């Protein structure tokens with residue numbers, strides 16, 4: 469069954485929501501123990517302006533968590549905190565057991581970050597890009613291993629030796645994911661991953677994300693796309709004005725109910 473931590477507006481009720489989220493975490497103790505991304509009582513302010521307010525959520529191995537919210541809800545700020553660009557004002561953010569701000573290099577080797585537009589070098593081919601970024605990370609892979617990664621993400625073979633400036637967004641994303649696979653990064657942070665993709669490319673991307681999760685990756689995506697989040701996530705956290713105001717879990721072998729999430733999203737405007 470889809471579970472939903474109720475949404476409410478007042479500060480009293482907000483603390484209730486935080487308690488319910490923690491209770492949910494405790495109920496789910498084995499998942500919590502395997503959590504790879506742990507966001508614990510995270511608050512972040514800029515010049516006394518509270519941007520993130522007491523966020524609590526975990527992403528375990530094999531989970532796809534969508535942080536869903538409207539413009540200005542705090543999605544990018546949360547991602548930046550996980551990447552170590554923002555230091556929490558309060559609370560903690562851990563990746564693979566380590567506090568992000570104290571173990572930046574470790575965290576970045578464990579994490580594959582896909583920005584909304586994958587930033588690879590346009591004049592280099594997909595293979596050259598992958599070889600270049602692997603060499604920066606001091607990782608050696610054979611041509612066969614690179615071919616296997618391209619095949620795994622279904623990047624068509626005819627494009628492997630073409631400059632990336634000839635690629636569609638979907639192909640650039642596949643290349644970025646192939647690179648992450650070769651880096652053996654167990655954690656994926658995806659920023660609006662399907663915006664600008666056509667429906668076929670979205671299906672392919674979602675399939676790839678599910679396969680990565682099945683292989684044990686932890687995936688956190690931020691998005692304002694209710695439908696897209698429901699298509700692929702095991703759990704959705706609804707972010708509004710810097711607060712996590714609801715969580716939705718997918719039923720076993722099923723999907724999160726789009727209408728339910730949409731209704732919560734639309735309440736007061738997420």
Ligand SMILES: Nc1ncnc2c1ncn2[C@@H]1O[C@H](COP(=O)(O)OP(=O)(O)OP(=O)(O)O)[C@@H](O)[C@H]1O
Nearest residue numbers: 514517519537538539540541542543544545546692
């Ligand atoms: N450097 C900054 N200085 C001041 N305010 C900031 C700064 N960065 C973010 N904010 C504010 O924090 C809030 C959250 O911003 P954030 O970019 O995280 O939202 P978002 O959910 O990613 O939005 P969008 O979907 O529009 O990209 C916004 O009100 C934004 O104006």
